[in-house]
Amino acid sequence: MAAPDLGFVEMMRWAWRQLTSMRTALILLLLLALAAIPGSVVPQSDVDAMRANNWKADHPDLTPIYEKLGLFSVYDSVWFSAIYLLLVVSLVGCILPRLRVYWRGFRAAPPKAPRNLTRLPDSDSYLTDAPTDEVLERAAEVLRKRRFRVVVADGAVSAERGYLREAGNLVFHGALLVVLAGVAMGSLMGYQGGVIVWKDGSFSNNLTQYDDFKAGRFVGVEDLDPFRFTVDDFDVEWIDDPTNPRYGMARKFVAGIRYTEKPGAEEKSYDLRVNHPLSVDGTDVFLIGHGYAPVITVRDGEGEIVSSGPVPFLPEDQATFTSFGVVKASGATPQIGLEGMLYPTYSGDPNNLGSVFGSLGNPLISMQAYVGDLGLASGSQSVYVLDKTNMKLLGGTTENLFRVDLCPAKIDGEENARCETSTVELPDGAGSVTFEDIKPWVRVQISQTPGKMVALGGMIAALAGLLASLFIRPRRMWVRARREDDGSTVVEVAALDRSSGGEVGEEIVEVVAALKGETVKEEL
Structure with missing residues (x-):
């Protein structure tokens, strides 16, 4: 005789038993680990907006698909949150009954002989x-x-x-809940942002000065610690041994900064290094990258300055530090746009532009110039992408392509005696471009993660519980x-x-x- 059909209540009970089984919890834990892989492979907008924007520009066909799947913000996506919450429910539903069973067994007398x-x-x-x-x-x-x-x-x-063996199992699974709770605390009650600061530049910890910023649901502007720092110096040690396969790359870099924890507080000094963050009242400042920022002045056809200041160029080759950058002069009529490469140590061959070293030995920028509409009205364009849809390339013939090839008049404030051409006139009377100076920049990440000690405690407890379950013999x-x-x-x-x-x-x-x-x- 066939078994009767399950009613709604029976179906819910069956689904609950399946969800709260240890097998399901392990499967969900594996799925959570697999779901986190795209967050490590695909650049995350809330971690490094510059890298994410560059990836989107390099992969225009994949970008719409990745955006629909939420791969640029994996940990905020619906599917990742669903796995996360199901894992929490499964662990709670699995642990509570086992706690009751363990407590009864713990209090019970040893069985009779x-x-x-x-x-x-x-x-x-x-x-x-x-x-x-x-x-x-x-x-x-x-x-x-x-x-x-x-x-x-x-x-x-x-x-x-050997009663503690089962206790070790329970501690291990309970500790996973603690780790998940710590991660959730960091996500809801913490914040993270990134900013590029030039040498001799300053940063104050307020929302307007971030290049990218992500805050938890329970974080307000008033929760940002009011510290401030200035980058006084930036020291890079380059590998200059030609026999070293990493020749030309940076071995270590240190940013010397001065900071105050709050307005009017005593000023302190700190050497900011990779994996050695500055901690201010629970907020960590990490050094995560560096590069060069040419100081470029653009004048329109009337000789008026329409754009001036340092522009960060993003390294594309860590061996030679060849970098890509964009300059936008929106104040000109028509608007002027420049994009091209920076070669820190120019090889000297105009027919084969390249850099032979990462330091500023003989810097040169080579850019193409455009005039027209920069497309800034949309408000969603990246500062590292030049929208050439409504722009015309100046001197735009393949046989006689116009290039803005300039060396800096100064290098980090010092006169550059090797520079012969630091200013060039644009074709058709569009204006001129001057390479004034070049400064190093550092990219720092400012983050506050209130749940990190909770997560660390959970991980230690999980390790202790795992060891107990492996080595205690009941x-x-x-x-x-x-x-x-x-x-x-x-x-x-x-x-x-x-x-x-x-x-x-x-x-x-x-x-x-x-x-x-x-x-x-x-x-x-």
């Missing part, structure tokens, strides 16, 4: 002249010293140990003593290991040796 101990796989017996009470008393004492819980009843000693042991008609006492000792791979034979030998003492008569 089986009728025939010698039938168990691991057992031993011997004869002695000692009374049964003395044997049982000694057995209880020996087992207590071996950290067993002991009960003496019905002419036998029942002992059990086992039971029984000792029975009975008097024979000839006046001797038969002592039977047996043990049962409750974990796979456990060996109790050696422990039985040790317990029997401790029980025998000087009262042994003969072996059975």
Whole structure:
């Protein structure tokens, strides 16, 4: 006869049992780990907006698909949040019933001794002249010293140990909940932002000065710590050994900064290095990148300055630090746009532009110039992307392409004696471009993660629970003593290991040796 169909209530109970099973919790934990992979592979907008924007510009076909899937903000996506919440529910539903079972088992007395101990796989017996009470008393004492819980009843000693193995399992799974709670605290009550600061430039921790900023749901502008810092110096150590395969790359870089924790506070100094953040009242300032910012002045056809200041160029080659950048002069009529490359140590070959080293040995910029509409009215354009849809390339013929090839008049404030051309006139009377100076910049990440210590504590507890569940061996042991008609006492000792791979034979030998003492008569 076919089984009756499940009703709504029965179906819900079945679904709940499936969700709260340990197997489902492990599957969801694996899915969460897999779901986090795109967050490590695809640039995240809330972590590094510049890198994400560059990726979008380089992959215009994939970008719409990735945006619909939420791959540029994985940890805020609906599907990631769904896995996260299901894992939390599954762990809670799995742990609570096991806690009740464990508590009952923990309080329960060790089970009574089986009728025939010698039938168990691991057992031993011997004869002695000692009374049964003395044997049982000694057995209880020996087992207590071996950290067993002991009960003496019905002419036998029942002992059990290893209760903490299941406790380790529960601690491990409970600690996962603590880790998830810590991550949630950081997401809801913390914030993270990034900003590029030039050498001799300053940053104040307020929303208007961030290049990109992401705040948790419960974070307001008033929660930002009012610290301020100035980048006084930036020191880079380059690998200058030609035999080194990493020749030309930066080995280490340090930003010397001055900071105040709040307005009017004492000014302090700090050397900001990679993996050595500055901590101010729970807010961490990380050094995560560096590059160069040419100081470029653009004048229109009337000679009026329409754009001036440092413009960050983004490194595209870590070996030579060849960098890409965009200059937008929106104040000109028509508007002027420039895009091109910066070569920190120009190779000297105008037909094959390139850089041979990452330091500022002989800097050169080579850009193309456009006039028209920069498309800034949409308000969604990246500062590192030049929209050329409504712009015309100046001198735009393949045979006679006009390039803005300039060296800086100064290098980090010092006169550049090697520079021959720091200003060029644009074709068609569009204006001029001057390469005034070049400054190093550093990219810092400012973050506050209030749940990180909670997550760390959870991870430590999870490790402790895992070790306990792996190395603690739960086992039971029984000792029975009975008097024979000839006046001797038969002592039977047996043990049962409750974990796979456990060996109790050696422990039985040790317990029997401790029980025998000087009262042994003969072996059975």
